[in-house]
Amino acid sequence: MPDEPARPDPEALLAMARREGRGRLKVFLGAAPGVGKTMEMLAEARRRLAGGADVLVGIVETHGRAETQAAIGALPILPRARIAYRGQALEEFDLDAALARHPRILLLDELAHSNAPGSRHPKRWQDVEELREAGIEVWTTMNVQHLESLSEAVARITGVRVAETVPDRVLAEADAVELIDIPPAELIERMRQGRIYRPDQASRALQGFFREGNLAALREMALRRTADRVDADVTGYMRANAIAGPWPAGDRVMALIGADPSAETVVREARRVADALKAPLLALHIEQPTADPGGDPGPALRLAERLGAETETLAAADLPTAILRQARARNATHLVIGRGRPGWWRRLTGRTLSAVLLRRAGDFTLHLVPEPAAAPRPPPPEHRALPAWTGWAATPLLVALTTLVGLGFDGVVPEGALGMIYLVPIVAAAVAFGPVQGALAAALSFLCWNFLFLPPRYTLTIAGPQDVVGVVVFALVALLLAGTTGGLGRSVRAARARMLGLRRLVELSRRLGAAGDKGDLVQAVAEEASRIAGAPACVLLLLPPLPGETVPEPVVRAATPVDAEPDEASMAAARWAATHRRAAGRGTDTLPAAAWQFRPMRTARGLAGLLGLRAPPGGSPLDGEADRALDALLDQAAVALERAELMEERARGEARAETEALRTALLTSLGHDLKTPLTSIRGAIATLRTSGAALSEATRADLLAAAEEETERLSRWIANILDMVRIENHQVTPRREMVDLAEAAETAAARATRAHGRPVALDLGVRPAVPRLDPALLDQVLANLLDNALKFAGPEGSVTLRLAREGPEAAIVVEDDGPGIKREDLQRVFDPFFRATRTDRVAAGSGLGLAICRGLVHAMGGRILAESPVTAEGRGTRMVVRFPGA
Structure with missing residues (x-):
């Protein structure tokens, strides 16, 4: 079987894919100042400019050197930004102007430079990161001593600790590294000629940092780091192109x-x-x-x-x-x-x-x-919340109290058994103060027991072998208890602290889960964050970006205390954190001059919001335990906000589905209930127009009556639609007055009898109290109920309208003996456009009559319900309307 062809390494391909879309980074690396990094970068930039490339000088530090200024030549220069700081104006690289200009190649000298306070980023290498994210190729310079992993070694070699450092990953992620190297002797000669520093500075540098041995060591570091980089580039190329070669040994x-x-x-x-x-x-x-x-x-x-x-x-x-x-x-x-x-x-x-x-x-x-250079010896740790002398004073006191108890039992309890009571102060001292105090208690207890209780008394002499064995056993047990109990005490305290932390997390989870809405949820998060940090806190949610913008706008939704809101300068840090989904503000690497710190609440779906904390001026950052608790809060809050968002989306989806169902029902009803009367009206009018003269008087009258009846039906249907719209929009305002229910029932029954040609039975035997209702709305409710009952009772069915008194309430009952309503449809008969199924057919009508009745009854302060069946044969429907009495 032939060998399978070599395949590219997925990790190498993935590394290449990560670089797609980002701007390239080229680093001109040197062993020390003065080797010519800036000159070589400018020379290469001039060549690229002559070739037609869009090159821009973002910032070049000439340090007063004329040859460096001349090397810039015709290269376009970006104006510097002026930043006010402590009464003076500092000139810095203008990051926003560079992003707006967006050149093909941007030159930034001194990668390890620290920006002036008030800049967007505290370090220039962070400016480079943002420029690369925007797709701009950056050329920069750096000395090897500024690498963070080498700062300790450089301090031991040169005796100078470098304050400005660059993370090693920045150099590792660079697309190209060019070593600018000259021998130490030539570099020293440049220094003596004044081509690097002014003469007074040069003399001091030659006596300190710029000694030949230091320069040789730094040169070796630069050569080794460049060699490592070249080796990594070669290995990456071989892996990406499936070229066989040596592989790492697998060290870790x-x-x-x-x-x-x-x-x-x-x-x-x-x-x-x-x-x-x-x-x-x-x-x-x-x-x-x-x-x-x-x-x-x-x-x-x-x-x-x-x-x-x-x-x-x-x-x-x-x-x-x-x-x-x-x-x-x-x-x-x-x-x-x-x-x-x-x-x-x-x-x-x-x-x-x-x-x-x-x-x-x-x-x-x-x-x-080895220990770091000039590392101060840390102060001794404080083991307890109590002062250190408390344990040393309390231990002899415990032993003395135990001795008094032993003297009280002297003569009653054998002297050998009296030694057991001394185990109590040993255990107490070890648990409360630690194993050292426990050992002290053991020594004092042994001396007191031996001197006061063991014969011969009042001496430290041990008389017999039995006493020797007892003393040895007592000493071993006492020391063992002191050591193990002290460790057990610390374990218990540590476990108790962890349990308290877990309990708070559980309580927080329960509180976040019980929040009624998103407002309650964000307020709970702000209160808990303020408690953990011991500082004002706020929660910011993100508004969708405005048209033409891509950045979401963070808005404060909760704060503890309520007046704790970030200022405009801090909101710039909040916007940066929302855009880049990383922490920003005080105590971070981005906009550290802001008064607030903002931490993102991230979920699998994106950014749920920001948590803001305001530290007092000069305040120290959170300790490790508080920082971990705050991270746990951020995770739980993000999940809770995501859950709330999903619930809101679900509610909106259900509302949309219900609206769609209503729309469909409305369109279906329009298609049916408008088509039938319009067809009848159009047919009657067409017949009268074409054959009116040939028709008899009775036929013409019948056609006109049919058209009039269908017109009234259409008007009634449209009126129902308008009534339903008024009810849904809460535009129904009852006009209250005293209403005689018996008179209203007689009027409604008479009108229904005339309309349907069938009688409505009245039962007015019990006259309820006169309530305060709207007569017009009540008349419409009774008309709809009677019309519905007569329609669905069938041609041979009967309908009864009855009044009743139920305690303090007045009841109106409309009952028919028709086929009834299915049990599963009883809860839906009052929904708009719902038409109940009667035996083998669907009830005719628009499905709005009972919905309008419910809306009008509720507007007048009453209740309505449907009951079916009402007879022993399983037939009939009863509609009951109840109003409060007068």
Whole structure:
């Protein structure tokens, strides 16, 4: 069987597809200032301009160098934006003008530059990201020491910590990297000639940063990073084009992140190791419920995410076992850990994490990261909410109280048994204050028991072997209780904190689920966010974009307190967050000068809304626990808002379906009920016009009577339609006055008898109280009910109109002995255009009579219902109308 042809690597094809539609990025990379990055970029730009390309200089920092200014030549320059800051005007790159101009190639010098406060983004590399999203090709310059993963190594080599850094992923995602390199000796000569800095600055630089050894090390870093990039480009090309070649060895780097100050250094070192091995990076943090927290690992985890690592957090009591288990499960080959500052007892006994991993991690390559340069020693963690001296003072007091209890039982209880009561202060001290205080309580308890109760008394001498065994057993039990109970206390406190957090999440879920409408829901979210953050909060929902616009407009729908609303400057951050679906505002990388921070509430269907938080001036960001609680709130709120939106869409769909059904019924009724009378009228008129003279007087009179009858029928049908429209639009206003129901019943029965030629039986034996009704509306209700009953009772059927008194209410009953109404149709006979099925036929008519009756009765404050059957034979229909008495 022939070998299958080689296929392109899907991952390589996917990487190529991601670049489609984005602007290209070309980085001119150098080892240090002065190597000629800007000059080479400008020279290449002039060549492209001469070839007809649309090239624009966004910003070039000349630093007063005449040759750099001359190198710009005829290249068009974008005017800079002026930003007011602390009483002075700063000139910065104009991002909005560049987006509006949209050149083919845009030149942006110094990628690691920090923008002036008030700019849209705090860093220039973030401006580049937005330009690329808009499809603009960007050329930029950068020195290797500005890479975030190399900042620690550069600080150790040069003694200078670089403040402005660029995430490594920016360089990794660049489409082209061009190394601009010259030997260190030539660069130093340029410095001495004043071609890089002014003479006074040059002399200081030559004595510090620009020493030949520093430049050689930086040059090696630049060459290695460029070589790694070239290797990645070649490998990507080979994979995308199915070219056989060497493949990675499958290494995987795992960074072990703690809660100490060296955690971020561990992340950067692990990133460098992973880049050197061309391996994926995993950042792992393990929480120990039985250990006191030493700090917040959140910043290190967020740094790992920015550097492209996959982060994971686990909980385990045995730290080395959990690390090795997870490393084997994730196929890690390299473990990167910090040295930390373990206690002297752990170092003496060889129980430090690095020592244990060296003994047990024989299958892994272990990297130990030194402490960061000039790292301050962290203050000792505060183990309890109470002051530290409380435990040391309370422990002797507990032992003293127990001794007083023992003296009270002295002579009643054997001295050996008296030692058991000293276990109480040991357990209490260990649970309340920790294992150290528990051990202190054990030592004090043993001394008191031995001195006061064991013979010979009032000495620390132990007389017999039995007492020796008892003392040893007591000491071992006491120390064991002190250690295990202290750990158990911390575990209980940690479990209680987690249970409280889970309980709040459950309560929040219940509250969000019980919200009546979207207004109640967003108010609940704002209140909960304000409680978590301890600051004013608001919820913004998105309005559809206006015609001609593509950006949705965020609008405040709930706030806690009610007057907490973002200012116009903060709303710019809200619009950016809504457009890009990323956090913006204070404490983020976008518009950090805004007073509010906005976080998106994302769902599978898109953006459900924004949550805004206002921090006080100079306020610190949320701690790790509050940040995680807020993330959980955002997820739950997004799901709840999506559910509310789906329910609203469902309600709108049902309303549309009901409207469509009514429209269909109306059109069907129009087609039937208008066609029949119009046909009769047209036929009578046509006969009179063509044969009128030949017809007898009686025939002409009959034709005219038929046309008149059908005209009245048509008028009555149209009147019903207009009445139904008035009722649906709540335009019926009853005119209240005292009405004699017996007189109204007699009048309606007489009119129905004349119209149908059949009598209507009256039963007025019980005269109810006179209610306050509208006589005209009541007459129309009785006419419709009697007309409906006479129509459906059949030619031989009978109809009865009866009055009754039911407590304080007056009742009008219209009853017929016709075939009746099916049980399943009783709840629908009052719906517009519904016509009940009578035995084997559908009732004639428009289906509006009973609907109009219900609307008019409700407008007058009454009730109407239908009952069927009413006879023992299963026949008949009864319509009952009830009004409040006078």
